[in-house]
Amino acid sequence: MGTRYFVMKERAVPEVLLKVVEAKRLLETGKVHTVNEAADQVGISRSSFYKYKDDIFQFHEHLQGTTITLTFQMEDEPGLLSDVLKIIAEFGANILTIHQxxxxxxxxxxSLSVxxxxxxxxxxxxxxxxxxxQGVMNVKILAESKN
Structure with missing residues (x-):
């Protein structure tokens, strides 16, 4: 079964997850420099941060003007990169960088910046x-930045 996503109102999200999002924001903006500082500031344990950091992201209703950097692991087979790029093109995103x-x-x-x-x-x-x-083993959002 593939990864499933849910969109929920903030009031339905457990407090620990909201605090993980806030800790990530503190780190991304440079307001704190370590995970320990971020976790302390928002009132969660470092283990809670590490447990959920890759699974909770703030939803942005309007991602336009955003660059998303994706990282993949994929089988080395002819045409697979072309298939991946075709999917991105079909959704109308603009590929900025490719590094394999x-x-x-x-x-x-x-890694792709889109x-x-x-x-x-x-x-x-x-x-x-x-x-x-088929042939793509893993896809993750590595970074997101406003243009």
């Missing part, structure tokens, strides 16, 4: 289509 490592044991690591435009389709759906692409 030399495959090791038949697996290549890839600009989300006003005409770009549903980003969550695009990510799910990328995850379902």
């Amino acid at each position: 490592s030399i495959p090791i044991n038949g697996v290549a690591s890839l 600009q989300v435009l006003p005409t770009t389709g549903n980003v969550s759906e695009m990510l799910e289509n990328l995850r379902r692409q």
Whole structure:
């Protein structure tokens, strides 16, 4: 079963998850410099931060003008990169950078920076289509920044 996403109102999200989001924001903005500082400031344990940090993200209703950096692990097979790029193109996102490592044991690591435009389709759906692409083993959002 693939990764499933849910959109919830803030009041339905457990407090610890909201605090993880706040701790991540403090780190990203440079208001604190360590996970320990961030966790202390928002009132959670470091273990709670690490447990949930990759699973909770603040939802941005309007991602237009945002650059998302994605990281992939994918099988080293001819045409797979083309298939991945085609999915992104079908959703109307603009590819800014592509970096693929030399495959090791038949697996290549890839990072892509993608600009989300006003005409770009549903980003969550695009990510799910990328995850379902045969030969793609892992897709994660590494970073998100406003243009």
